[in-house]
Amino acid sequence: MDWGTAIKGFTSYLKLERGMAANSINAYISDLDKLQQFSVNEEVILTPDKIKLADLRRFLTWISELGMLPTSQARILSGVKSFYKYLLLEDEIKINPAELLESPKTRRKLPDVLSKTDVDNLINAIDLSKPDGARNKAILEILYSCGLRVSELTELRISNLYLEIEFIKVLGKGSKERLVPIGRPATKALEIWLNEVRVHISIKKGEEDFVFLNRRGSRLTRVYIFMLIKQLAETIGLKKKISPHTFRHSFATHLVEGGADLRAVQEMLGHESITTTEIYTHLDNDYLKSTIRQYHPRS
Template sequence: MDWRSAIKGFQAYLKLEKGLSENSIEAYSRDIEKLRQFAETENLKPETIALSNLRQFITWVNELGMLPSSQARVLSGVKSFYKYLLIEDLIKNDPAELLESPKKQRKLPVTLSYPDIEKLLSVIDLSKPEGPRNKAIIEVLYSCGLRVSELTELKLSNLYLDIEFVKVLGKGSKERLVPIGGEAITALKIWIEQVRVHIPIKKGEEDMVFLNRRGSRLSRVYVFMLIKQLAEAAGIKKIISPHTLRHSFATHLVEGGADLRAVQEMLGHESITTTEIYTHLDREYLKEVIGSYHPRS
């Protein structure tokens, strides 16, 4: 079996069997491409790689200067690749089964305070045609804790504003219902009912919530650029992205005493351990409060 056909089959498996998005499939493909590069220097084919070779591969990846988190992601891709080969009977034994992942350093995500969120909103120029749309983008990201791709793919038919919910298509094409707050509902209604109705919409984009001036759905890159520009205009010194608003949404819920399982459900996390990072953030916040206000600190 050659690498090209093995990788092509793996991509089809990720798309059809696992239901992953194009972005996730690309990420997995890049990881297996690294394995292919290493294997070809050792004249190894997918079915002839042993556990010892994969351990050498880990060392090779480490020498490339990749962060432990990136190395762990590459290894996750390699394990999924060999699981696929085993399922398809292309190999008899899984050499990656006993492969240990490098320990990841758990970095606390960057978040914004509520006054920072208000600063972001205050610098949006509502007199411009894109102003109401941009305000709705920030309100929805913060109110619902969406990933940027979930925001750009949000559909009018999935808005249930009368009962204050939106249906979101998350990772692995998994749907979830997320509550949406009053401020975000108001901003959405202004954008949809007063501005969006005047845009000539391209065929096939009629159901998309967020459109550009040409009537096409917004790109992920545009949302990243928008938040960077707003942060600069608001004088926020932190390096932030759409995901910062998602982190802020979760952190503010946990700080307010929200149940971790409920936060997990709203974020669309498969594992509660992913959501637990926000309890660490909460502890950091509590330490800051004590450090700032306790007379004996």
């Protein structure tokens, strides 16, 4: 079995049977390419069906020596394990060499979180006198109100807006749909964009249903959203390193700190596992200190 045939079959499996999105598939294949590169560098070129557990352990050492962080190593290993599960499923191998492979130990990093004041300042920094001001305000309001991933925002469609009942339908990872509540400030900003600004744009054919468009009538790119947020952070002098995902982290953290049920937050974020959502149970040190002082009998 050669690498090209194996990777092509794995790609079809991820797309058709696992229902993965294109970005996720590309990430898996990119990680698998590293294993292929390693196999070519060996004294005897290893094909996918000839690789053993010892080879995979050497591979992990190899990517570690390249300077990759443990989190990156763990992600690559996850892709490799999925690949060998696929080969076993297709009877291309009889024994899964990755089954006993241990993941590198990783520290769970707490995400950067915006304060409520930070969110207000970023939104207030948008110049509403400019043609794209109403759109950009709606973008930030929805990122924070609904906790969307940036790809979910750029793919948001008008046909999936149910503003009369304060919900939007989101297409998440693996093409999985979920309903997310939308707050009143976000609804108001969205309605202004849709009814007062977007209606005057000449829309490119095929893009009619996308909520957020540029001046040429095409849907916005992920890169534009990143650049918008970076620019606004510079405008208000915010020193934190932030991205669209920071709004998602802040959405979840503020809900949990306010007493929201973790299962409800999991559902709104579209997490498959509750353990992914549990990262948002962190609270800042000042809050913990004030809680101890207020409630502990010997504080």
